[in-house]
Amino acid sequence: MGGSASLLPQETLGEYQELTFLSKQEILLAYKRFSELLPKEERENACSARVPKSQILTLPELRANPFQHRICRVFSTSDDRDDSMSFEDFLDMLSVFSDSATSDIKSHYAFRIFDFDDDGTLDRKDLEKLVNCLTGQGEESRLSNTEMEQLIRNILEESDIDKDGTINLAEFQHIVSRSPDFASSFKIVL
8 A cells, every 4th residue: 555655645535535436445546556557657647647548448347348438438538539547537437436426426427428429318329339339249149220220219218208319318317217226237346
């Protein structure tokens, strides 16, 4: 603990605890894991460094996640839109995916991750991409056009309360609130 804790000032650690759903130990572990993604010469300045998306995706917790690219996009604050992450971006991501985060927070970020075109609604194209991510891209696991159309129709029938052909955040959160397993399955543990 000595090495990573000494590079993260106590005051900063306290602020991160107040601003996230993470414990002191989880923040220190996150700092250690984030630092390890940086080249050795940049590790002392981990709080001000950015880790490229390619490095973030080497984390075992993200490597197998079908939404890994969207997760990086949603949590990155990079002005270059390269999906790189600062330590604070990384903490935000871990906080949202922690067991302590509220269902409202989790559903808000899940919605953003599933909104592939970032237009504030889940339309047919978003739902198709969502299903493809969940079922896999291989020939044997891919749904036929008919199956995909039927599934999307069923999803919209069940979720699109205002019948505008899309699912907005409120509709998504309503559906998620009826799914007791959602909060416990929407997590990443370091």
